[in-house]
Amino acid sequence: MNRRTLLAYILLPTVSAVGLALIGFKPEDRRISKPMGRVVLPPPRTDSEVSVEYALRVRRSIRDYEDKPLTLQQVSQLVWAAQGITDKRYGFRTAPSAGATYPLEVYVVVKKGGVIDLEEGIYHYLYKEHVLELLKSGDYSRELMEACLDQEWVGDASINIVITAIYERTTWRYGERGRIRYVHMEVGHVGQNIYLQCVSLGLGCVVIGAFYDDSVKKILGVDEEPLYVIPVGVKKGGWL
Numbered sequence: 126m127n128r129r130t131l132l133a134y135i136l137l138p139t140v141s142a143v144g145l146a147l148i149g150f151k152p153e154d155r156r157i158s159k160p161m162g163r164v165v166l167p168p169p170r171t172d173s174e175v176s177v178e179y180a181l182r183v184r185r186s187i188r189d190y191e192d193k194p195l196t197l198q199q200v201s202q203l204v205w206a207a208q209g210i211t212d213k214r215y216g217f218r219t220a221p222s223a224g225a226t227y228p229l230e231v232y233v234v235v236k237k238g239g240v241i242d243l244e245e246g247i248y249h250y251l252y253k254e255h256v257l258e259l260l261k262s263g264d265y266s267r268e269l270m271e272a273c274l275d276q277e278w279v280g281d282a283s284i285n286i287v288i289t290a291i292y293e294r295t296t297w298r299y300g301e302r303g304r305i306r307y308v309h310m311e312v313g314h315v316g317q318n319i320y321l322q323c324v325s326l327g328l329g330c331v332v333i334g335a336f337y338d339d340s341v342k343k344i345l346g347v348d349e350e351p352l353y354v355i356p357v358g359v360k361k362g363g364w365l
């Protein structure tokens with residue numbers, strides 16, 4: 126990469142923030158629910174015994190889970206795989222983003238007893254601090270299942286990860302191309318990261334695109350566009 130290109134990439138996150146400020150847009154404007162508390166996640170692992178080739182070879186959409194809870198370490202690993210920071214200096218993340226505009230947000234809907242030592246509720250992932258922020262307490266898994274056209278695996282899963290988009294973060298730079306292409310390409314990257322991370326953790330997941338947008342928004346309490354609901358549970362029989 127030549128120096129000019131490198132400089133452009135380095136400046137992009139700052140330029141994005143300034144651009145959004147100029148159009149009077151604040152990401153937190155989109156949140157309807159007020160944060161009720163914070164859960165500091167254990168640091169994610171950045172290495173494992175499971176190769177990426179193996180994960181690619183065996184990955185499948187899994188809709189049938191053990192009735193077992195996840196650990197906080199597994200939740201930490203999953204949200205990191207989705208949008209964790211891997212370059213603190215420039216804020217780059219595990220998934221690529223057009224012009225480093227990062228339009229996606231990550232929510233975790235935790236079922237009652239779904240995660241050891243974590244209260245049931247709806248959490249927002251704060252990627253900078255690697256923290257979960259509790260937005261709503263209570264078990265919303267059934268409501269979410271209904272919003273997903275009664276797909277049972279949503280109700281059965283220990284957690285559901287919901288990926289939403291704030292299109293303006295990308296469209297102010299790239300216009301309509303950001304809306305119809307880039308943001309949707311990005312959620313695909315995030316989905317695949319979660320699939321591969323699940324294999325490495327002995328978990329199973331499936332990406333869900335069939336849901337009532339307004340119902341999912343209402344459950345989360347955000348005015349952002351939900352793009353994927355991803356139920357995750359312990360995979361029956363494991364992967365290895």
Ligand SMILES: Cc1cc2nc3c(=O)[nH]c(=O)nc-3n(C[C@H](O)[C@H](O)[C@H](O)COP(=O)(O)O)c2cc1C
Nearest residue numbers: 184185186187188273276278331332333334335336
């Ligand atoms: C954009 C998209 C939307 C999807 N929506 C759903 C869905 O609503 N429900 C579901 O059970 N699976 C859904 N899937 C998963 C596909 O059914 C699955 O990927 C496909 O059957 C291939 O199986 P595999 O993932 O195991 O290779 C979706 C996949 C994609 C990429």
